[in-house]
Amino acid sequence: MRKAPTVYDVAQRAGVSIATVSRVLRRPDDVREHTRTVVHAAIQELGYVPSGAARGLAARQTGVLGLCFPDVDGIDELDDLPDPVRIGESVEVVRDVGGPVTARWSNLYLGEVMRGAELEAWRTGHAVMIGVARGLRRAEAVNELAGRVDGLAVLSRSVPDDLLGHIARRVPVVVMAGPPQDDEHDHIFVDNRAGTRALVEHLVSDHGIRDLAFVGGPVDSPDDHQRFAGFVDALQAAGIRAPDEPVARSDFTRGGARDLAHRMVGRRGQPGGALPRALVCSNDQTALGFLDVLTEAGVDVPGDVVLTGFDGIDDTQTSAPRITTVRQPMVELGRAAVELLRSRLADPSAPAATVNLPVRVLLRESCGCR
Amino acid sequence: MRKAPTVYDVAQRAGVSIATVSRVLRRPDDVREHTRTVVHAAIQELGYVPSGAARGLAARQTGVLGLCFPDVDGIDELDDLPDPVRIGESVEVVRDVGGPVTARWSNLYLGEVMRGAELEAWRTGHAVMIGVARGLRRAEAVNELAGRVDGLAVLSRSVPDDLLGHIARRVPVVVMAGPPQDDEHDHIFVDNRAGTRALVEHLVSDHGIRDLAFVGGPVDSPDDHQRFAGFVDALQAAGIRAPDEPVARSDFTRGGARDLAHRMVGRRGQPGGALPRALVCSNDQTALGFLDVLTEAGVDVPGDVVLTGFDGIDDTQTSAPRITTVRQPMVELGRAAVELLRSRLADPSAPAATVNLPVRVLLRESCGCR
DNA sequence: CTGCGAAATGTATGCGCATACACTCGCCGG
DNA sequence: CCGGCGAGTGTATGCGCATACATTTCGCAG
Numbered sequence: 001m002r003k004a005p006t007v008y009d010v011a012q013r014a015g016v017s018i019a020t021v022s023r024v025l026r027r028p029d030d031v032r033e034h035t036r037t038v039v040h041a042a043i044q045e046l047g048y049v050p051s052g053a054a055r056g057l058a059a060r061q062t063g064v065l066g067l068c069f070p071d072v073d074g075i076d077e078l079d080d081l082p083d084p085v086r087i088g089e090s091v092e093v094v095r096d097v098g099g100p101v102t103a104r105w106s107n108l109y110l111g112e113v114m115r116g117a118e119l120e121a122w123r124t125g126h127a128v129m130i131g132v133a134r135g136l137r138r139a140e141a142v143n144e145l146a147g148r149v150d151g152l153a154v155l156s157r158s159v160p161d162d163l164l165g166h167i168a169r170r171v172p173v174v175v176m177a178g179p180p181q182d183d184e185h186d187h188i189f190v191d192n193r194a195g196t197r198a199l200v201e202h203l204v205s206d207h208g209i210r211d212l213a214f215v216g217g218p219v220d221s222p223d224d225h226q227r228f229a230g231f232v233d234a235l236q237a238a239g240i241r242a243p244d245e246p247v248a249r250s251d252f253t254r255g256g257a258r259d260l261a262h263r264m265v266g267r268r269g270q271p272g273g274a275l276p277r278a279l280v281c282s283n284d285q286t287a288l289g290f291l292d293v294l295t296e297a298g299v300d301v302p303g304d305v306v307l308t309g310f311d312g313i314d315d316t317q318t319s320a321p322r323i324t325t326v327r328q329p330m331v332e333l334g335r336a337a338v339e340l341l342r343s344r345l346a347d348p349s350a351p352a353a354t355v356n357l358p359v360r361v362l363l364r365e366s367c368g369c370r
Numbered sequence: 371m372r373k374a375p376t377v378y379d380v381a382q383r384a385g386v387s388i389a390t391v392s393r394v395l396r397r398p399d400d401v402r403e404h405t406r407t408v409v410h411a412a413i414q415e416l417g418y419v420p421s422g423a424a425r426g427l428a429a430r431q432t433g434v435l436g437l438c439f440p441d442v443d444g445i446d447e448l449d450d451l452p453d454p455v456r457i458g459e460s461v462e463v464v465r466d467v468g469g470p471v472t473a474r475w476s477n478l479y480l481g482e483v484m485r486g487a488e489l490e491a492w493r494t495g496h497a498v499m500i501g502v503a504r505g506l507r508r509a510e511a512v513n514e515l516a517g518r519v520d521g522l523a524v525l526s527r528s529v530p531d532d533l534l535g536h537i538a539r540r541v542p543v544v545v546m547a548g549p550p551q552d553d554e555h556d557h558i559f560v561d562n563r564a565g566t567r568a569l570v571e572h573l574v575s576d577h578g579i580r581d582l583a584f585v586g587g588p589v590d591s592p593d594d595h596q597r598f599a600g601f602v603d604a605l606q607a608a609g610i611r612a613p614d615e616p617v618a619r620s621d622f623t624r625g626g627a628r629d630l631a632h633r634m635v636g637r638r639g640q641p642g643g644a645l646p647r648a649l650v651c652s653n654d655q656t657a658l659g660f661l662d663v664l665t666e667a668g669v670d671v672p673g674d675v676v677l678t679g680f681d682g683i684d685d686t687q688t689s690a691p692r693i694t695t696v697r698q699p700m701v702e703l704g705r706a707a708v709e710l711l712r713s714r715l716a717d718p719s720a721p722a723a724t725v726n727l728p729v730r731v732l733l734r735e736s737c738g739c740r
Numbered sequence: 741c742t743g744c745g746a747a748a749t750g751t752a753t754g755c756g757c758a759t760a761c762a763c764t765c766g767c768c769g770g
Numbered sequence: 771c772c773g774g775c776g777a778g779t780g781t782a783t784g785c786g787c788a789t790a791c792a793t794t795t796c797g798c799a800g
Contacts, residue, residue, distance in 0.1 A: 004540045006756055017780045022758060032778065047539030052518030053426030054756030057785045062423055064499070064518070091561065091568040095739060096692075096732040111481030118502055125507075127515060129434070129499045132488055137495075145497060148422030148434070169417030170374045191461065198461040318688065322466075362466040369465060376786055387750045392788060402748065424786030427755045 005046040014042035025050060064127045065341055066149035066171075067117050067334075068142060069110055070158035071134030108313075109330055110155075113176070116334025117153060124342060126150075133158040146171055151341035153334075156222075172344040176337050179222035186340050188355040190333060192223050192310070195326040195359035196230030196280070197237075199308055202361065203278050204238045207368050209306060213276040215260070215286055216246030224252075224282045227310055231280055247276070250286045257281075257289025265297045275305050278367075284309035284316050287323050291366070302368040312362060321365035329357050375416040384412035395420060434497045435711055436519035436541075437487050437704075438512060440528035441504030442476040478683075479700055480525075483546070486704025487523060494712060496520075503528040516541055521711035523704075526592075542714040546707050549592035556710050558725040560703060562593050562680070565696040565729035566600030566650070567607075569678055572731065573648050574608045577738050579676060583646040585630070585656055586616030594622075594652045597680055601650055617646075620656045627651070627659025635667050645675050648737075654679035654686050657693050661736070672738040682732060691735035699727050 007018040014021065016039060023031050024039040031039075042048070056062035114130065121128045131145040142159055146152055146167040154164065156178025164173060164185070174186040181187065203209045214231045217224035228246055235242040248264065250257040267273030281287035287309030294301055301307050301321055309316055312327030336355055344350065363369045377388040384391065386405060393400050394409040401409075412418070426432040484500065491498045501515040512529055516522055516537040524534065526548025534543060534555070544556040551557065573579045584601045587594035598616055605612040618634065620627040637643030651657035657679030664671055671677050671691055679686055682697030706725055714720065733739045 007758095008756080018757075019759075019781080020779060023779085026758075030778075035778080044536070047536050049513055049517045049537060049540040051427070051756055052514065053423045053432055054785090055517070055758075056423030057421070057427050057755090057787085058757040058759080060758095060785070062518075063514070091564045091728055091731060093568055093572060093731040093733065096687075096734050107481055107485060108478060111477055111484075114481075114484070114500070115477060118500060122502060122504065122511070125511075127499055127501060127511075127518065129497055130484075130488060131497060132492060134492065141492070141495075141497075143419055144422065144433070147419045147425070148497065166414070166417055167419060170419040194461045198463055202463060314684075317466075358461055361461060361463040363463065364466050377788095378786080388787080389751080389789075390749060393749085396788075400748075405748080421786050424755090425788075427757085427785090428787040428789080430755070430788095 004051070005048045006051070007048075009046055010039065010042045010048050013046060014039045061150050062148060063125065064129050064149045065117070065121050065338060066145045066152040067114060067128055067130045067337075068145060068152060068154040068158050069130065069132050070155055071132050072107060072110060109328070112330035113155070113334040113337075116331035116336075117338050118334070119331075120335040120338035124338075126338075139163055142167065151345055153337035153341060172341055172348065174337050174340045174344070176333055177223070179225070184352055186344055186353045186355075188333065188336050188340055189357060190223075190328055191356045191359050192226035193230035193233065194356075195361060196227040196310065197233045198230075199310075199324070199326055199361050200231050200234035200280060201237070202363065203280070203306060203308070203367060204234060204240070207278075207306065209278045210238075210240055211277040212240075213247040213279055214243070215257075215279055215281045215290070216249040217252045217282040217286065219249065221252070221282075224249075227282050246282070250282075250289065252283050252285055254285045254289040254292070257286040258293050260286075261290045261293035265293055265299070275299070278306040278308070281307065281309050284311040284313045284323065284325055287325070287366075288315055288319060291319060291323065302366050306368055307366045312360075316364070319366075324364045324367035324369065325362055327360045327362055329359060332357055374421070375418045376421070377418075379416055380409065380412045380418050383416060384409045431520050432518060433495065434499050434519045435487070435491050435708060436515045436522040437484060437498055437500045437707075438515060438522060438524040438528050439480055439500065439502050440525055441502050442480065479698070482700035483525070483704040483707075486701035486706075487708050488704070489701075490705040490708035494708075496708070509533055512537065521715055523707035523711060542711060542718065544707050544710045544714070546703055547593070549595075554722055556714055556723045556725075558703065558706050558710055559727060560593075560698055561726045561729050562596035563600035563603065564726075565731060566597040566680065567603045568600075569680075569694070569696055569731045570601050570604035570650060571607070572733065573650070573676060573678070573737060574604060574610070577648075577676065579648045580608075580610055581647040582610075583617040583649055584613070585627075585649055585651045585660070586619040587622045587652040587656065589619065591622070591652075597652050616652070620652075620659065622653050622655055624655045624659040624662070627656040628663055630656075631660045631663035635663055635669070645669070648676035648678070651677065651679050654681040654683045654693065654695055657695070657736075658685055658689060661689060661693065672736050676738055677736045682730075686734070689736075694734045694737035694739065695732055697730045697732055699729060702727055 007021045011018040011021045016035060020031060020035060021039055024036050028036060052062070118128045129145065129149055131141060133142055142163060149171060151172045152167065153174050153176060155176050167173060168185060174188060176188050177190055180189070200212065203212060212235070214228055216228055232242040248260055250260045264275065268275060279290060281290060287307050291301060291307060294305060299305055307323060309323050309325040312325050316323035316325050336357055340353060340355060377391045381388040381391045386409060390401060390405060391409055394406050398406060422432070488498045499515065499519055501511060503512055512533060517540070519541055521542045522537065523544050523546060525546050537543060538555060544558060546558050547560060570582065573582060582605065584598055586598055602612040618630055620630045634645065638645060649660060651660060657677050661671060661677055664675060669675055677693060679693050679695040682695050686693035686695050706727055710723060710725060
């Protein structure tokens, strides 16, 4: 690692010019076989690896696509820096008393999106660079990321609008998920609304349920908003009076949902406190929290109350009963983002596109199926 | 996106030289406040984002660290390309009949490693570039990755040794996990051996068990090998005769473990077919498979047979009983890799380091605790 | 006011590569 | 034998930035 060899070194060693070395690597067919062999030998002997920076500069494109995520670790200030890695300490033996399984949904979610993006990028010979918009210097970090890539896929709201606008003047930007927005960027959505609508239509049509309530999430969640809209769509289509608001709102966590469920179950005896025939929850965690409490209270699911979620996390598959839900196409989200980026790079002048990713309704026991 | 503005454009607009523009960005303190303001204004107006390639070239370092993973999707040929992303199709409603939860262990594992690496890289202002060594052109891809980064962390065996050697002549390389190896690179291991040893010592010392068997994994798994060694260590330390080989080997999947368990449980009546007091499994999936079969066969865990795993996957936390296991420090693995890379960059001449990451033994019900 | 050192800014160069263009050479038809 | 042509290769240039070094400006003591 003294000093990395360059084309010049290789050229000299092979007794050719640097142009030939470059050609051997980029357009091998333009070079005679013999020359190629000689150059390759030199490359091996010297341990030559082309500089991506130089190549990117000369070729005017880096071959890298960026992926920008919000921080899921909650480390937003320099003060919050985690402890350094422990190295060489001895094994620790601890009694694990249990407690909630740590919420890995976000991580898994992001992991899947990345996987999809990487896969799609790999198909076209692109590399992927990831960046997490976190901390005080986030703007800087995002800027640097933008400076290093040919295109940037950004998870909704991980980057402030103004910054995004600034960056978009240099590289194509596609925004994943988030609220419908009419800006200059390409957008890609998961079809929350159609998914919920299809799910609710199933409850109404196939199970004959007409007494449904929607348990929402945080008011500022665009996903929640869309899902509620889908709920309303389905009811109206069935001629059922739709509410203006969710019957209640949880915070999208299982624990929060439990508290909420406790309150609702506690009101059962009171006038107007009866549980609806079906509870359509805005996400899986909420449905799981409700399931916990309902089961505990002796309310049969789906016998007494039908329960559904949204997201398709693993836990809905192992609960009893298994929960009917709508699966988020996470891998596809990543793939579609890269695909969109690619088509944008191919035709920079095309009008901003909006892609709606189809979801999949998974019918399981909690809605009364089977 | 006509043509991205450069330092020259900014300089002209701000009425300064390019050096000043560069300084405003890199060493703001060397510039008068007024000049700074003017330059920043020009930057905003033009939508200037510095080119990472040019910067990397001029500064002789990219500020990017690479992370190279093996392919977990099993896509190793161009023929295996997945279908294109479906876009704009309607919602699909399917009856989900269940079946095994898809094995997301690898994904989660890799995701956590990435998370750790990204976190640590972020702390020091580095970006992270990921690459999956897959497909026919894998060597090329890895080479390109190496050409774009200041250092490369490679997950064991995702890159052939000769390629790794070639790359290492350009950038520092650290190898994560894998078999102990005496090469020129820095290595970082998860302490499989010490972890298993500590776990087994717990079984022997605290629970007084002296009849233990080790259920291994694939013969070519270095992890398995290390874990068995830890098992032997503990037995020998306790003066118990240790076997030369695992009592049996599974394929590290839950299904495979079930088959194996069925055979072992079926032999119970036969001479020498009695189950040991404790089954130390080489990974969690194996332990879970055994738990399935044992429970089914009316064998009480931990009453009749004590069961332990290794890895610390979520399922061991939700099984009944919860399984005592050794947690892999996945996030730490990523963090330590980057840390090692950093120290290597700081001192390229230091001798190759080997880091052993401490693990954590999680005592739960399946070993008889509580 | 003047002069001098420090602060601020400008000029020039090179990082390593791709590539347009120039050039050489061997071959063929005329 | 000559001209022309194409394959193969070399030469020269610029990509956008950091930075060493040269130059100018500023602050301030004398």
